[in-house]
Amino acid sequence: MKWKNALLILSASLGLVPAAWAEKLSVAATPVPHAEILEYVKPMLAKEGVELEVRVFTxxxxxxxxxxxKRMDANFFQHKPYLDEFNKDRGTDLVAVAGVHIEPFGAYSRRIKKLDELKEGAVVAIPNDPTNGGRALLLLQRAGLIRLKDPGKITATPRDIADNPKRLGFKELEAATLPRILDQVDLALINTNYALEAGLNPTKDALVIEGADSPYVNVLVARPDNKDGEAMQKLVRALHSEAVKRFILEKYQGAVVPAF
Structure with missing residues (x-):
């Protein structure tokens, strides 16, 4: 055992930990930007003795x-309002471990160049989950296209619209499908991760977009039983590093904004 301990001390001094001794941490993530950010921190965690496994979901x-x-240790894809709604609907008790970045939500179109070109009766597609659908309606309200009965309701649905001067029609669809039906509607409100995957540039292509003060911070999520584990906290420190901040700013050019 003495030689093994000596080797471990030498490896640590060189910033290396043998793979066989590394603690494994599995994280579920959507492809862009979450999985990309996790892949970026993999070498940092390897030096800390953590083998990070990233599994991509769409x-x-x-x-x-x-x-x-308990098939995965953590996930990285959602904001806190979505997590709260999921826990309430599914009876789960998942917890936010750390906020990492904001993906400003935007409205896109292939048929018009600016919002005031929307005609009466135009068809608008929004996500069908309560928090992202409400987020879309709040953005349309901020743009002056509609008015909600409760102007601050984050889980608003089209039934909560009090004033709709252009008589816009709403289609509620799964968030992941919205980029694919952009040619079939007049306007679509799309989460930035799906916009980026579809080759859209939020800072250039969105007709209206949330500001960097958006409350929808994307968070690393785990369970109460593992949120304080050493490997999890090493991942948090890596995600909150200056290197990751620079990576986000340089790679996404404002389409993703650090929240730490």
């Missing part, structure tokens, strides 16, 4: 189910 449901059922 929906907003399975990553939470995987963590709740």
């Amino acid at each position: 929906d907003y449901v399975q990553p939470n189910i995987q963590v709740a059922q």
